[in-house]
Amino acid sequence: MKNKQISILGCGWLGLPLAKDFIAQKYTVKGSTTSPEKESVLQEASIQPYVFTLGTTTNNELYTDFLANSDVIVINFPPRRIPNIISIYQEQITAILPFINDTQKVIFVSSTSVYQNTNDWVTETLDCQPEKESGKAVVAVENLLKTHLKDRLTILRFAGLFGYDRVPGRFLAKKKQLPNGKAPVNMIHQDDCIELINAIIEKDIWGEIINGCSDKHPLREEFYTLAAKKIGLAPPEFVASKTISFKIISNTKSKELLQYSYKHPDLMVFVI
Template sequence: MTLELVKKSKHISILGCGWLGLPLAIDRIAKGDTIKGSTTTESKIEKLKTEGITPYLFTLGESLEKEYLDFLSGSEIIIINFPPKRIPNIIEIYQNQIKSILPFISDTQKIIFISSTSVYQNTNGKVTETLNIEPEKESGKAVAAVERLLQEQFENRVSIIRLSGLIGDDRLPGRFLANKKEVQNGDVPINVIHREDCIGLINAVIEKEAWGEIINGCADQHPIRKEYYTLAAQKIGLTPPTFIKQEKQAYKIISNTKSKTLLGYSYIHPDPLKLI
């Protein structure tokens, strides 16, 4: 039994041990893996150590080669969990940040890039991973540019997980639109995913060795935006948003079918309304 566990354990580097990366690291350690984790915040170093993570403090694009080499060396899998900041020149800056670490990834290491469904344009219908993406916002364009960058360099060694709106733990949807007036698109379906399912999907990619794939992550159900955010605000005692009437409303429905068929994944939280 011991030999079997040793064989299955992995060495993983997680770039970005924040809201998602830290609980992911803790989960992988519980499975017997050895984890290196990066942060840009010095005060988080002790927390990472306490959880059994080997911590690294650096900022992409501003660090020394040795730091990158130490962080990446010896790991079979690199998880890039570093979203772009909403700043001017976001597309160029985000690409340059990711580019700074890529030369230090070896020819045998696998990569998981935590992407976003913001890369999809509104189609007023269901969207799958086969859609030719045309991002509408700068953040989506930045993420799409990095997807292409990674695919060109690593091809079948990189898997991209496009996550919908993130909820769970301290990310309470009731706060997102509370007190807001004349909010648009009240009658469109929403796309969200709980953090536990984000971790579940990442684990499934690793365990199934599903490399070279693009996979959407989204809850099964898509409640109407007005209903969802009104109930969510009321639940925590905040003033619900008000929505304007619109004849035409833009939306998309993220399909999670591939995550189920390819990975055999069953969502822990399929219905967002049950989380309110």
């Protein structure tokens, strides 16, 4: 798909650089933000800006215009960590669904938080039983979108996001009594997030669920200790334990189905 139009619902840490990447490829891009002060930022990047908050905006014409004539819609905002997160996140997505027409394709930027800890490798075929409310909210929205969109939807489940201003060394620095020091880390760089979304669109891959995660999975204690030291912060302290709880996210499907090679396969290069 070249020189067509894309709507990005949520131009934040990932959505804004994604939109700029599409602009560089000569796509027309419409982008939404909940912050009026960010409207000028989108305009300066040649993104057509729309300011609204799903679930509170009642201006149907705004939704209609935001989605009109777009070939692909990228739904890219996480659930807020608030009470009733599961129902509120579904209500937000439900608000936009009537305005997606029968020909438009949708990428839902999901999360590997939908997976429970299995102490083993995790693939897209696992029956998800998320352990946190945020994960439960994301699964609920995945199911809502699958029911409504069927084979016009691809779900992209990203591991922990990092890159550029989101530096791993700050994530756990100075914290104490942390568990699971010997558990593997699952993360993905912003560059790979953007390239995976591009690959789905370019290869016209729909009706799929795909994990996005770096190849390597260093141990949590080693990785975050080195990451904190690299930027001059006090490293986290982990408690020794005979048992750990973890999952290892498999990215095999993303590499095989999308014929994708990760730009940042080894997390350790960012901390040593």
